[in-house]
Amino acid sequence: MQRINSKVRPIGIHDCQKGCSMVWETVIGLEIHSQLKTKSKIFSGASTAFGATPNSQACAVDLGLPGVLPVLNKEVVKMAVTFGLAIDAKINKRSIFARKNYFYPDLPKGYQISQFELPIVGEGEIEISTGDGKVKKVGITRAHLEEDAGKSIHDLYDDYTAVDLNRAGTPLLEIVSDPDMSSAKEAVAYAKKIHALVQYIGICDGNMQEGSFRCDANVSIRKQGAEKLGTRAELKNINSFKFLEKAINLEVERQQDILEEGGSVVQETRLYDAVKNETRSMRSKEEANDYRYFPDPDLLPVDIDDELLEQIRSNLPELPTEKKQRFINDLGLSDYDAEVLTSQKAVADYFEAMLDVGADSKLSANWVMGELSAVLKKNQTDIENCPVSAQAFAELVMRIADDTISGKIAKDVFKAMWQGEGSADEIINSKGLKQMTDSGAIEGIIEKIIANNSAQVEQYKGGNTKLLGFFVGQVMKATQGKANPKQVNQLLNEKLS
């Protein structure tokens, strides 16, 4: 396995006081909590919809009132197995639920129902690109089912903490990686890969702002080549990929400073503060870090029979890697283009919707990855919130393909579409942007330009062929960019020879 140094500081090389230099190696493992996209909770029939009135979706089971019993949601089991199959993991045909005991106001029962000894999904792996064109395999230790806790709100009252238990009992799939990543960049690449996968297979909406997809990072460093792992810190409260990278880099830097000053890293949970851009020690739950797991007597072992397994396997949607391969094989896209277009489900869906309308695949790929993503980025939005639909964008691309407009004009048309000025055809017609294809008219313009620029014509004929660009520019200026550049070039070559 290839090791890449953290880029926190120049290749992680430091001069310690004694004048020697130390090279540190970063080791990262991620725990990803992926909220499963079910209608009801994992153990109760309460709704999981986001944003409801506080506590309106917390039923007696979620509140842990006496006399209630949890009953497992079938969809949750199916979703976990779907994930397991997607990463080619071992599916444990018998898994058990356990109680993880701790006290916190947003955990009404005093324990979280989770899985400990026998998780539903065992070992698997996933491939990530490390950025330099290399592919690295990241092991997945396990993925287990558990219920989410409620939310504590600290700023609603001065003298109280307010508790909203709507989230309590929401199904989570916790995906635990092996400590296989060796830089913040790799950790982000892995997290993005899982993020895309859970959306592809339809088990999670991936909404990080709403907390549907959360990452905790276990970070430690050790001297390059050392066998033993260093003491790790667990980073929590990371709700974007950007923060994941920042938090890890900050933590690596902090641990390097401690170790190089001769100190030792304490195993603890640290909270990432995006505002202050720092990690800080959380309430020291280390003394209470004994969760005393035991099998939950309220729940029987979960058995997955072959019939269910086969049913899930046969309904498995196209996976990102399969889609990528299909884009390469059937559409003739390059490996790079196929990778970019399939890295997010929403982008792949948009692209495929364009093809459905009849747009050319390569031209569509170029325009999605080029102009569209540039404008989305500039407007700080994403493809899911794009004001121009895939069908409308396809129409624009088709007008380039059939020579109605040039690529340059298309950018202006796209700007107008973005502003809501109408469809591509409407804008082309109302603004009179249709490309001039009447060669007689273009010829007339060219003749005029040649007549007015005799000095340049002399130079061009004298061998300064770079001046062709000057003539093209003049023609474009005279036609307000509406002449077909291909045609202009061709005609100019004829007239100037």
Next chain:
Amino acid sequence: MSLSEQQVKEIAYLARLSVDDGEVEQTTAELNNILDLMADLAKIDTQGVSPMSHPLNMSQRLREDEVSEIDQSQEFQAIAPQTGKNHFLVPTVIE
């Protein structure tokens, strides 16, 4: 294996059980008796016997993913010690 009085105090704290100093000695002795019984059980040869996680030899029944609960928050909040703005209120928890 046997527990010390200190360990019993720690376990009681984790479970938020109040065990008075006067009760520690007796509680420790009782717990150690249970552990001795476990140690006897552990002597039994269980080679080839698969571990049980539940006394019933059955599988978990699964329910369909349907919302069946209605909003009963008013009733639930009525039995809580303190509520406000649809929330349950507890003494301030400092993160």
